[in-house]
Amino acid sequence: MDENDKIPYDDKDINRATRCLKAMSHPLRLKILCVLGSQPMSVQDIVEQVGTSQSNVSQHLAILRDKGILDFKKEANFVYYFITDERVIHLIQMMRTVFCES
DSSP: GGGGGGOOOOOOHHHHHHHHHHHSSSSHHHHHHHHHHSEEEHHHHHHHHSOOOOHHHHHHHHHHTTTTTTEEETTTTTEEEEEOHHHHHHHHHHIIIIOOOO
């Protein structure tokens, strides 16, 4: 491979990927992202799906939101979380295929 064949990498993209992967590396946060997939879910639904306390889930949701992976919307008395970046949804789907299907 010569100088002209090198793939240019944007540092902004590399930094975004690094932040995202670090945030996803915690087992509970990865489980939350797998549960969410491409559909918004209420905090209570997430708690029921992942099987831990609401305070624990809320702490991890805040981290994922802080890293720009999740956002939320309020409807009446409910807060719904969703994955903001289609690339993260695609990554979760690929990880399911690679690690979760036999």
